[in-house]
Amino acid sequence: MDVIGPVVRARRKELGISQATLAERAAIDRTYVSSIERGQxxxxxxxxxxxxxxxxxxxxxLLAAVIDAIANQDDWLARAIERGSVVE
Incomplete structure (x- = not known):
């Protein structure tokens, strides 16, 4: 279940910047940004x-957005987050 890539891509597009610009700002390689966005x-x-x-x-x-995206896809995780525990 890839949720990080879409969250990163959505925010990058919201800012109107390229993968290269994001990579430069984050001090990581552009191909790494691309592979994250593609879920690889x-x-x-x-x-x-x-x-x-x-x-x-x-x-x-960013971590909160990823957790929200996961919770929206996974009912068990959403319930665990609401409870504040993954142990039932």
Whole structure:
């Protein structure tokens, strides 16, 4: 289930910037940005932080958007988030 790529792509397009510009702002390779957006790579937490900077988002906003997207696709995870626990 790829949710990170669409979230990154949507924000990048909202800003009207290219993958190359995002990569430059985030200090990562353009091909890495492309592979994240296509769902071929899952970024590590440090890369998510760099993307947050490149996408001009407040700290934690990208991770929160990803969690929201996952919760919307996965009823079990949505219920777990509401409960504040993944243990039933």
């Amino acid at each position: 790579r899952n970024p590590t937490l440090p890369v998510l932080i760099l993307l947050t900077v490149g996408l001009q988002l407040p700290q934690g906003a």
